[in-house]
Amino acid sequence: MSPRTTPRRAFLALALGAPVAASLAACGDSGPAGSGGGGAKNAAATMWILTGQPAEGIRTDAVNAFNKANPDAQIGLSSFQNDAYKAKIRTAIGADQAPTIIPTWGGGGLRDYVKNGQVEDLTPFFADNAALKDKLFASAFGAATVDDKIYALPCENVSPIVMYYNKKLFQQVGAELPTTWDDVMALVPTFNAAGIAPFSLGGQSRWTNMMWLEYLYDRIGGPELFTSIYDGQPDAWSQPDSIDALTKVQDLVKANGFVKGFASITADSNADQALLFSGKAAMMLHGAWTYGSMKSDGGDFVTGGHLAYSTFPTVTGGKGDPANTVGNPAGYYAMSSKATDEAKTAAKKFFAEGVVTDATTKAWAASGSVPVVTGVDSQFAGSDDADWLTFVYDLASKAPSFQQSWDQALSPTQAEALLDNIEKLFGLSVTPQQFADAMNAAV
Known part of the structure; x- marks a missing residue:
């Protein structure tokens, strides 16, 4: 999975990119992620993720860490296999029963969500969190942008x-x-x-x-x-x-x-x-x-x-x-426009403080993935996977064209x-x- 100024061409003009993990193993509903973080049974917001290690573990750890630090803004977590998720999310969104936080690959699917008023405009969120926006690969915003507005948080890894x-x-x-x-x-x-x-x-x-x-x-x-x-x-x-x-x-x-x-x-x-x-x-x-x-x-x-x-x-x-x-410029999380104000507040706090952290950046790199964090290549030295990580970083960052899947x-x-x-x-x-x-x- 890339940046964008127009909804048509920008995904082809990428310098960097990645997917939300598509190599998956387990399936089903994991239930609340609060067993290690406390309070998620009474979650203010809900979040769906894709299964498959090591990505599933990194995502779950991030939610649990956030829940532990934010007892009043809990995130309830459910996990689904790739193909099962694609079917379930279409049904849930069509019935106005989507989770607060929606995994998306950006691009055409996200444009459809926007067209049908199903996801929140996150442009004001990024205006209030400029440091977070600057921390992420600029090119990753293309597939998250529709008509010059940002509708998803680029995160996780470039693939x-x-x-x-x-x-x-x-x-x-x-x-x-x-x-x-x-x-x-x-x-x-x-x-x-x-x-x-x-x-x-x-x-x-x-x-x-x-x-x-x-x-x-x-x-x-x-x-x-x-x-x-x-x-x-x-x-x-x-x-x-x-x-x-x-x-x-x-x-x-x-x-x-x-x-x-x-x-x-x-x-x-x-x-x-x-x-x-x-x-x-x-x-x-x-x-x-x-x-x-x-x-x-x-x-x-x-x-x-x-x-x-x-x-x-x-x-x-x-x-x-x-x-x-x-490939894919990043993993992406959108926010349901149908969520309650309480749920949106919790989700935005998680977006700002819980998704792209030092811990998640280190975890993605340790798993053999390149995080969508500017200058992350400086952290590769000494890693057992340094050659691989550098190869992926250079392949993505130096590509004249990074074509979205x-x-x-x-x-x-x-x-x-x-x-x-x-x-x-x-x-x-x-x-x-x-x-x-x-x-x-x-x-």
Whole structure:
């Protein structure tokens, strides 16, 4: 997930970015977070978060610490798995039963909330809390801004999409890490011949497939290609560069570039990550947020130096800058406009004092994530993850274009059509032109 002066182009002009964690494991309602903080059973405000460690623990600790320090402004916490949350929040908001504090990815979804009067204008809040605003990456405000007004708090971590490699498997087949798309395609038969899946992919989740198109569209057509789609230009999906990108991803599928049965593998269970660190797949394209879970769940895969990473390979003749990246500029929290004044007061106090603290900044960095805090790279020295953190910080901060994830940039209706058609594209049930025609009609 980025800044904004207009609701259309600003998310493409990012210098920095990140997602609210999308690699999730548990599900359900955790109940009040007050067991360690006291008083949350009688919460003035409610908050929903996404599950999955280490992010869930950091969020829960932040709420508990705030509740302990603010007995008169308690936050009641519930947690939900990624896909379950997306369904539940739509229902809750439509019924005017949203939590006070609403996780959002910004972009098109947030614009819909604003259009329907469902979220609070936080511009006055940031005017009163200028020090907090200055503390955060300026570029992270783009996806939080609609018509020059800020409707969400950027927070947590910046997460570009990264190419991960299992170095042991590359050594096993005597191959070098790919730097071009031609390299990628040449590696596919090499790994298949060795009984190793070239790429892991949690295709059942669909948004994981989308990351491939985001990068191929950028590398082939540059960020202007998706801008034309986002701006609703007629037949934008049918442009030659678009068809080229769609064709290349199907070439990879047809060459058995992805693990067998990828369409049945879910990212919510972290099964795709396990294929990489267990040695069943050589490569994986995924968000920067997966580093922390691979470190915690993958044995010595990370700590033993078996993990390598890079940005997406170049495409010969492509128009995109090799330094461009895609992903999410920050985690975001909006505030329900339907909440009581008491709940809004508690939520604003939490936004001001409990979300971006020294403790949360250290915790996000310790988890292998780059917090959306200006100058945080000065704290990386001495960390076991210093090389990784510096890589992510530089990738995000130096990118000429940081393209927001498409399912977040587009409206929810368009995003759902996109995910449905991407599933068909990867399943080879539609041609590139049929995909383009369907998306032109949806836009």
